[in-house]
Amino acid sequence: MGDKARPENDSIQTFLTELASAAPTPGGGGAAAISGAMGAALVSMVCNLTIGKKKYAEVEEELKDVLARSEGLRAGLTGMIAQDVAAFDAVMGAYGLPKGTDEEKEARSKAIQAALKEACDVPLSCCRACRAVIDLAAITADKGNLNVVSDAGVAVLSAYAGLKSAALNVYVNAKGLEDRDFAQERLDELEGILAEAGPLTEKVYEVVKAKVN
Amino acid sequence: MGDKARPENDSIQTFLTELASAAPTPGGGGAAAISGAMGAALVSMVCNLTIGKKKYAEVEEELKDVLARSEGLRAGLTGMIAQDVAAFDAVMGAYGLPKGTDEEKEARSKAIQAALKEACDVPLSCCRACRAVIDLAAITADKGNLNVVSDAGVAVLSAYAGLKSAALNVYVNAKGLEDRDFAQERLDELEGILAEAGPLTEKVYEVVKAKVN
Numbered sequence: 001m002g003d004k005a006r007p008e009n010d011s012i013q014t015f016l017t018e019l020a021s022a023a024p025t026p027g028g029g030g031a032a033a034i035s036g037a038m039g040a041a042l043v044s045m046v047c048n049l050t051i052g053k054k055k056y057a058e059v060e061e062e063l064k065d066v067l068a069r070s071e072g073l074r075a076g077l078t079g080m081i082a083q084d085v086a087a088f089d090a091v092m093g094a095y096g097l098p099k100g101t102d103e104e105k106e107a108r109s110k111a112i113q114a115a116l117k118e119a120c121d122v123p124l125s126c127c128r129a130c131r132a133v134i135d136l137a138a139i140t141a142d143k144g145n146l147n148v149v150s151d152a153g154v155a156v157l158s159a160y161a162g163l164k165s166a167a168l169n170v171y172v173n174a175k176g177l178e179d180r181d182f183a184q185e186r187l188d189e190l191e192g193i194l195a196e197a198g199p200l201t202e203k204v205y206e207v208v209k210a211k212v213n
Numbered sequence: 214m215g216d217k218a219r220p221e222n223d224s225i226q227t228f229l230t231e232l233a234s235a236a237p238t239p240g241g242g243g244a245a246a247i248s249g250a251m252g253a254a255l256v257s258m259v260c261n262l263t264i265g266k267k268k269y270a271e272v273e274e275e276l277k278d279v280l281a282r283s284e285g286l287r288a289g290l291t292g293m294i295a296q297d298v299a300a301f302d303a304v305m306g307a308y309g310l311p312k313g314t315d316e317e318k319e320a321r322s323k324a325i326q327a328a329l330k331e332a333c334d335v336p337l338s339c340c341r342a343c344r345a346v347i348d349l350a351a352i353t354a355d356k357g358n359l360n361v362v363s364d365a366g367v368a369v370l371s372a373y374a375g376l377k378s379a380a381l382n383v384y385v386n387a388k389g390l391e392d393r394d395f396a397q398e399r400l401d402e403l404e405g406i407l408a409e410a411g412p413l414t415e416k417v418y419e420v421v422k423a424k425v426n
Contacts, residue, residue: 007225008224008225008226008229009224009225009226010224010225011221011222011223011224011225012220012221012222012223012224012225012228012247012291012294013221013222013291015225016221016250016251016254016287016291017254019251019254019255019257019258020253020254020255020257020258020261020283020284020287021257021258021261022258022261022262027255027258027361027364027367028255028363028364028366028367028368031251031254031255031367031371032367034225034247034251035248035251035371035374037229038229038232038244038247038248040233041229041230041232041233041244042232042233042240042241042244044232044233044234045232045233045234045235045240048233048234048235049235070233071233074229074233078225078226078229081225148240150241150381150382150384150385151240151241153241153378153381154240154241154244154245154378154381155241157374157377157378158244158248158374158378160374161248161370161371161373161374164370164418165366165367165370165371168363168366168367168421168422168425169363171363171422171425171426172363172425175425175426205377208381209381209384212381212384212385212388213384213388
């Protein structure tokens with residue numbers, strides 16, 4: 001990768017080529033963060049093309065608030081591309097620690113467990129952020145400029161793909177955790193997020209489809 | 214945008230900022246193409262991490278073939294980011310033509326209709342390519358390296374989001390077409406693609422989820 005610490009500075013082409021390669025990072029976690037960030041960006045786009053238009057004066061204040069939140073989520077999700085790389089590399093690094101003596105074995109095991117906890121929490125943060133983007137996309141699909149309602153639809157689809165993608169990484173890393181209370185707490189939160197997000201995404205898509213047809 | 218003809222050369226950060234802005238392009242169509250391209254790239258990643266491994270020798274030839282196809286689809290989908298910008302700008306350009314005389318009105322109307330046809334066919338190509346990525350993701354989820362099966366899951370989710378997102382742009386542009394036969398042919402093909410892709414995506418996700426849990 002051009003810059004492992006700032007993968008968001010890589011070109012789209014470079015990122016895709018690195019994603020396709022046998023290099024372990026970037027992987028699905030980075031793709032999930034980008035999906036979420038594209039969703040947030042499209043919510044912002046709809047807001048930016050609604051705010052200031054006389055026809056939409058009634059919703060202007062609400063969409064200004066949505067825009068502030070979507071831009072915050074976009075920044076957070078963009079940063080998660082790098083966080084996913086770091087979390088994955090930390091797990092790999094921990095697995096690579098020496099395991100010759102009992103002390104080494106114990107230190108390695110502790111390092112793996114700590115790295116796995118972080119590798120659960122990074123994609124869980126991505127899930128939470130994508131869930132928040134879905135809520136904002138629902139508002140823009142409902143109240144935003146009708147000329148760009150399809151972009152609100154793409155926003156909700158992107159955010160939902162980001163959510164379900166990041167969920168897979170939570171599952172993968174939670175599986176290896178010895179601290180089952182820690183793992184179960186994350187999995188329970190995740191199930192709650194997914195249970196709400198699926199039907200809401202479907203509903204927003206149908207609203208958008210009806211408006212564009 | 215840094216380079217409208219080659220938006221794939223923009224950094225992820227720049228693309229997201231342009232996506233969020235009030236500028237009409239890039240928009241949801243470009244995001245759809247990126248989702249599809251990320252799906253194709255992740256199929257390639259799983260292939261690249263399976264090919265050459267003794268444990269997976271039995272599926273090596275099949276996954277080499279999948280890899281060749283996913284890399285072709287990735288190139289095609291990456292190119293569609295620019296094609297979407299060009300198609301949208303052509304529609305806007307046609308609407309901007311003079312309409313003072315009857316001749317001008319007729320020429321403008323013809324130009325709009327021609328541009329709308331192209332603006333239907335670009336996202337429809339994206340839908341076809343995303344559908345093909347879903348098939349390849351299904352194979353990698355089934356036969357690829359188990360250590361990266363979650364990436365096959367993200368691949369199918371990204372491709373499906375790209376498909377449904379591009380579909381919205383087909384609907385939007387088909388609506389404005391006077392040539393209803395042309396429009397209906399595209400819409401019929403699209404419905405066929407969507408009808409197959411939804412259940413298949415769900416099935417692949419469940420396969421992946423079972424393997425990571």
